[in-house]
Amino acid sequence: MTQPKAISLISGGLDSMLATKVVMDQGVHVEGINFFTGFCVEGHTHAIRKRDQKKEKRNNALWCAEQLGIKLHIVDVIDEYKDVLLNPKHGYGANLNPCQDCKTFMIRKALEWIEKNGFDFIITGEVVGQRPMSQRKDLMPVIAHESGAGERLLRPLSAINLPETLPEREGWVRHDELLGFNGRNRKPQMALAAQYGFTDYATPAGGCCFLTDEKYSKKVVDMWEHRSSRDYELDDIMLLKVGRHIRPRPNFKMIIGREEGENKFMEGYRRQFISLHTTSHNGPLVLLDGKDISTDDVELASRIAARFGQGRSADSVTVQAVWPEGETRDFAVSPMPVHEIDESWYV
Amino acid sequence: MSQHKLDARRILCPLPVIRTQDKAATLKAGDQLTVTCTDPGALNDIPAWCRINGHKVIHTEQQGDEVIITLEVGDA
Numbered sequence: 001m002t003q004p005k006a007i008s009l010i011s012g013g014l015d016s017m018l019a020t021k022v023v024m025d026q027g028v029h030v031e032g033i034n035f036f037t038g039f040c041v042e043g044h045t046h047a048i049r050k051r052d053q054k055k056e057k058r059n060n061a062l063w064c065a066e067q068l069g070i071k072l073h074i075v076d077v078i079d080e081y082k083d084v085l086l087n088p089k090h091g092y093g094a095n096l097n098p099c100q101d102c103k104t105f106m107i108r109k110a111l112e113w114i115e116k117n118g119f120d121f122i123i124t125g126e127v128v129g130q131r132p133m134s135q136r137k138d139l140m141p142v143i144a145h146e147s148g149a150g151e152r153l154l155r156p157l158s159a160i161n162l163p164e165t166l167p168e169r170e171g172w173v174r175h176d177e178l179l180g181f182n183g184r185n186r187k188p189q190m191a192l193a194a195q196y197g198f199t200d201y202a203t204p205a206g207g208c209c210f211l212t213d214e215k216y217s218k219k220v221v222d223m224w225e226h227r228s229s230r231d232y233e234l235d236d237i238m239l240l241k242v243g244r245h246i247r248p249r250p251n252f253k254m255i256i257g258r259e260e261g262e263n264k265f266m267e268g269y270r271r272q273f274i275s276l277h278t279t280s281h282n283g284p285l286v287l288l289d290g291k292d293i294s295t296d297d298v299e300l301a302s303r304i305a306a307r308f309g310q311g312r313s314a315d316s317v318t319v320q321a322v323w324p325e326g327e328t329r330d331f332a333v334s335p336m337p338v339h340e341i342d343e344s345w346y347v
Numbered sequence: 348m349s350q351h352k353l354d355a356r357r358i359l360c361p362l363p364v365i366r367t368q369d370k371a372a373t374l375k376a377g378d379q380l381t382v383t384c385t386d387p388g389a390l391n392d393i394p395a396w397c398r399i400n401g402h403k404v405i406h407t408e409q410q411g412d413e414v415i416i417t418l419e420v421g422d423a
Binding site: 034036040058059061062063065066069070071072073074075076238264268 | 360362364365368369388392395396398399401
């Protein structure tokens with residue numbers, strides 16, 4: 001018999017790592033696959049923010065693959081993912097997280113990959129009952145069906161609790177050597193990790209997706225509400241991860257760098273947005289994102305920008321505005337007093 | 348063996364790895380690819396990606412805010 005081949009969805013967390021190892025130990029050739037939606041928490045803000053630059057920067061999915069000794073294929077699904085986020089068949093979770101549709105989408109993409117590459121089945125680290133939206137026992141068959149993977153989807157950590165799949169029936173894996181994990185208790189996973197000698201693994205408290213984050217989701221909703229369509233580009237979702245966002249008027253918002261790393265990152269966007277920086281004092285870089293931004297808007301933004309620089313107590317601060325086409329104009333403004341910055345302006 | 352370049356500046360992890368992966372897939376074993384990045388995380392991620400996928404890192408260096416990584420495409 002030829003060695004069966006499986007692709008494993010590697011998130012970078014412990015469960016997918018364990019699920020992969022369980023199947024590898026049964027003699028199956030396993031490779032990893034990781035999908036980049038644009039909303040993955042993985043490293044982005046750490047890479048941007050100066051204060052985080054001393055932290056070790058590792059991509060957990062790559063790191064897991066290396067620990068397991070398997071290849072990892074990272075797939076850019078940014079464009080395709082828009083439909084998942086904008087039109088989730090099963091709705092959103094507590095924030096803008098379309099978890100069930102997201103899981104279905106990723107398994108469907110993994111199915112396309114195995115069909116193209118001659119692999120036999122798909123592995124995920126899902127555990128029955130572990131997550132309220134995407135890992136409920138009643139939803140697992142729905143996800144398997146809607147993704148098209150059906151019986152080619154094996155969840156090794158909970159397989160004992162689930163209907164038999166093709167890899168089990170074909171004898172590619174031994175059913176009685178799979179596991180019956182159930183619920184939110186992480187102790188079984190931690191015990192198995194210890195058994196395998198995995199002592200260092202990622203434990204992201206808020207999950208691995210920005211869409212589960214309340215503040216981030218509010219920024220996305222704000223963006224959609226103030227544009228003519230519910231759409232986005234990669235630059236939009238990247239900039240939502242950076243800076244303070246203040247919307248003093250409906251037609252524009254300010255993105256205010258919070259520290260040197262963010263300012264430097266935002267520099268790259270100065271040809272796309274009107275940018276502000278104080279020339280009389282040290283201060284943040286500010287981008288104005290909006291439409292029909294008038295001189296009056298820029299002056300208002302300059303007063304707010306001055307508030308966030310070292311000239312905040314000065315009578316007058318000079319703010320230079322630079323338009324994307326290169327036109328510049330200086331505004332001598334009095335920094336806006338903190339009590340005039342309405343709380344509701346903060347996005 | 349031929350030399351190739353990839354500009355992966357102003358994109359953040361894991362996009363430099365994805366671009367490197369996709370470019371390497373079009374090259375032959377033994378070809379060399381020099382990738383220029385501005386995300387310092389690439390200095391860890393691209394070598395890690397090379398190790399697990401059978402490619403060889405020939406040279407890495409930092410020039411100011413840029414990270415430059417040269418790799419040799421493997422047989423995989």
